[in-house]
Amino acid sequence: MTPPNAATLPAVDHGHTTVTAPGHAPRGGLSHFLSTYVFSKDHKVIGLQFLFSTLLWFLIGGLLALAVRWQVAWPWSDVPVVGKLFAQEGGQMAPEFYTMLFTMHATVMIFLVIIPILAGAFGNFLIPLMIGADDMAFPTLNMLSYWFMWPAFFAFGASFFVEGGAASSGWTSYPPLSTNVASSPGSGWGQTLWLLGLTMVGVSSMLGSVNYMTTIILMRAPGLTMFRLPMTIWAMFITAVLQAFALPVLTAAGFMQLADRMFGTGFFSPEGNIVNNAIAGAGGGQPLLWQHLFWFYSHPAVYIMILPAMGMVSDILTVFARKPLFGYRPMVYSIAGIAGLGFIVWGHHMFMSGMNPALGITFMVSTMMIALPSAVKTFNWLGTLWGGKIQFTTSMLFALSFVSMFIIGGLSGIFMAATPVDIFIHDTYFIVAHFHYVLFAGTAMGVWAAIYFWFPKMFGRTMNEFWGKVHFFLTFIFLNGTFFTMHILGAVGFPRRLADAYHYETFHHLQPLNAFMTWCAIGMVASQIIFAANFIYSMFWGPVAGRNPWNANTLEWTAPSPPGHGNFDYQPVVYRGPYEYSVPGVEKDHLMQTDPPNAVASAAASAAH
């Protein structure tokens, strides 16, 4: 791993920021500590701050899920150990506590884990490194994007302790359940804090999104054209575009709901609406309006939650298949296609909502069509593997499982898109299976692949491969045990969000299956102990990694591991696309984006002689 001699490179003046200064700067002191480690404007530190925060919330979200699963498998039985902390009576979880559990499980996982871990952690860490920039375009904005998460952490966290508990009207927060304060215990302070937290997450995302777009457009290294960008960066770019255009709608809707709750406006409550003998505001509104506004953001948000993972997996697959990405441009176009179509399919969440059924047909057609770019991507991933030399690193295994699981999540989506079938499976466990296959078995597996892959760049050390594979194996087995069975549960019509469905004759016999799923879920969460231990151990005591432990091509691997402030010790110049693996006639099996063409040519020539 020899970085090209800096003297031979064209001098590019990027100002003082590219200079890795010698260590004579003043060290120590509180203000130094705060500015370097806490209120840092360095994109890598911010990225890691996002990573640590989101991983902690991942744990909380996972434990919430376990409590949900416990109730579904063994309704009303004592939750061991922590049961006494719950709102309960005679050892039984209170039903409103259950509604709170799944609401906050989804809220935490979506708004505090998936979105910030993809865009916040990996977006921040990778974008400047992969485009050869020294930092983000707006470092202060970037710092704020992290610190705006903290009010959200506090709002969501505190809501567990207010009277009535945290929000409990589902993460979709449909009115009037969410707007009428009396309609459910969690619709009191819990819901208000939920809306405030959501707004703060939105602000954070928006700050990040503006930054990513600007950085990717303006700060690419010399020679790095848009069509030489790695898929990770393309995905981050399009995700940023999606966020910038979709978020304002959600923010506005959130404020409308807040106004309905606090100032007695009636955007979402019909006239004379009485819940629990309490009248909500002026009325004259329409509950469906919220659904339109909410899903106008939240459907694109589904892609915000998967596209970056798709991008990262594409890169990881090429590295460990030692092959160029199959169909680079179709991959880019299909991401763009998903983003475009993503804005006109929101109504498929509302087929049963009372929306005009004729409108449902148009949404059905657009939804069917959005399956197409996903299919194209899947075929291209398979094409990438074809003829490769696959190395089974932990990271690759997670990336492969992303493809495998995404196929399931993608195909099950077609059932819901078919409106007549959706009549039956809407709001059953079928949809729960679908989005867990996309978001957990898809995105979370992609995130793990990315963590194992970029860990050396983050900390200069590699994670333990053996325990990584054990972690992969257990997670893979248990996740399928938990989520695949949800499909057949959905086929019976087993509804989601029910604290106890077994008093229905139709679902009476499904308890053993649910118990099996809960055991798997417990196993899945327990397997993460291996991951946590491996992560923390490797951070300090793992084997030291060089600059490019995986022999990958993209720019971040030319920087030191971990990169210092300013990232690169020389200005990278890009000569080719990111996927030049196993190029015929070249001695080593990869050509980095920065390898100068003349060096390659001479090497090839000498090889030929």
Place this chain on the structure above:
Amino acid sequence: MGKRLAGIVWALLFLAVPVLGVATFAIAPAFNIWLPKDVSEHGASIDSLFYFILWLTGIVFVATEGLLFWFIWKYDASKRQGAATYIHGSHTLEVVWTIIPAATLLFLAIYQMNAWADVKMRRPAMQPTVEVVGRQFEWRLRYPGRDGTLGTADDLFLVNDLHLPIDEDVLIQLKSMDVLHSFFLPNVRIKQDAVPGMKIPVWFKAREAGEFDIVCAELCGWGHYKMKGRVTFESRAEFDTWLERKYAEQQATQPPVEAADVAQAD
């Protein structure tokens, strides 16, 4: 050697996905973990569409997962000689695997429209048979009574216990008193959200007599799971008799003889 073994293990693990996946769907019906019995007229078209998509996606699932397995098996670096194939893509393949799924999806989209229209758009021209009102946490029912019109003094009010005639169209007027609910009849393949401020028509024709669950399928608060109802399908004659009996009970001016409330509790 160890690497080769590991490669086999991983390949088999990925092979397990389609194998166990298909197996799960194959054995689920044997355990009655499958589509519940359908007693409606339109349900067959929904179910056949479900099966059609199941077969379609099943084939694609097995094919793609099988291919994934095969590539993992075949292109394991530890057994493969020589360099990986240097290829950036294939225009022809891209066109093929764009056009074929596009055509399939478009066909699927058009193919299902009729079934959708039957359930949600082609409303029979008739007065509502019954009004169903969702309320935290029960289904309040109102039959129009003898005059066939809702909103008059002879309406019959009931809770949770819905009776409907078979072999004829029934039209339900669905409302909500407070928050969103969803009127879900698993055995009739009917689901429709009830929205406060809206009157939403729901119609179907039941083919078979029997008692079935009414489920609430939209989160409506802490007691969501409690919102259980029961629909009883019976012949027109039995239905009329039942209506008369319930109406007489509602008009009671004297306690029923020997407190028969319990015994008669349907």
Place this chain on the structure above:
Amino acid sequence: MTASASIIVPASIIDMIMPFASTLVRCRSVAPLAICITALLATGCGKTQPASFRLNTVYATKTTAPEGDSEKPWSSWSQERQKQVATILEAMFGTPDQPVALAESGLDAAKLQLAAGPVRSDIVGRKNGLYREHCGHCHGISGDGMGPTAAFLNPYPRDYRPGKFKFKSTWRDAKPTHADLVHVLHQGIAGTSMPSFALLPPSQIDALAEYVRYLSIRGETEAALFTYAEQELSGDDQLPTSREFLIDEVLVPVVQKWQAAEDSQIPIAALPAGVDFSRPGDDLANRESVARGRALFHGDGGCVKCHGVTALGDGQANDYDDWNKAIVEASKEVAGGLETSRETSTSDMSPDKLAEHRTRAEWLHAFAEVLEGDALRPRMIPPRNLRQGIYRGGRRPLDLYRRLYTGINGAPMPGIGPSGPGGKGSVADAEIWHIVNYIRSLPYEFDGELGADRPMVARDRF
């Protein structure tokens, strides 16, 4: 965090982490702990204690006001008294998992078994734990109407312990019959959070009704013990535990009232001429009767006082029902006592007086704490809007007749029939049917005398 600092300083990520390293290393010892917790979760160990009944702390504190002649300090004897009552109650009634039905209680042990205990199904599929499955999270495991969900409901769930029930077929002060309780379980209570349990098998409804009776008898016994102690004992005395006392003096009087319920049903007058409930109120057949009912509604019946001349329930609306009133009054008493206690000058008190004053203040503070922590914030009970067509006690003419006849026990709604057998009401029995007829016509009265500006019938608005 100046700009220059963040630009010049070369800080590797590892450097950034090192200050936290020592903390994180210690975190490694958390991993085994996490494994233990997960293992516990997995094996279902760490079972919580068996369920137990809560004491009626509000009543217990209320009846243990300090007295002058007590030897022991107040806090100790009042604690002992509460413990003693709890022990007696457990001996007489068992626990939520193991209810006891003494022969004298007249309760059916088999039915109680079905309803009691944690939620589970035994081998033959018979359900146990019905009460905790369906009722407990609102009405509370002790039947005190204070389950975890209760605080958010309007109106609050019924507190069974005073043994008062609203919707029944018996005289106002009498207990409900078994059939009355079953009827409420069957129909639910429209306009409240009490749902209908009509779909449960009759045997289960039966068991639940019996369990409600059990909780009531238990609650009344508890109150009787505290009342006895307040009236007959000084602070240091123990309650007698003889069978004669507990059974004959305490339990039997409570049970007798329940057993008398079947024979305390009010008489139902025959329908007078001109009342035909099978026809609408504006039908010729009913027109005179409805007019008569309207006259009574505005006149002798006295209904307009609360329900308002429009019958929209907009008359006097600032009253409480008995359950909430008890809390309101106790709170007032405590607040007043504390106020007085604060204002009293203690400087020239004799030591005896001072001690008494302090004890009383201690009791007041304790009571205030109990009211804050063990009682729900009082809610007012508004009179019914009679034009909505929502009748909590049921919509049958018979139900409305009973409501009018006896009023609603525990609520401000008075009866217009006689208050007991042989009495005389403000309206003659048969005349009540006319008011029933009028009330039934209200939701459908579109062109009444109230004019065009009368709000549209709320029931039909959405």
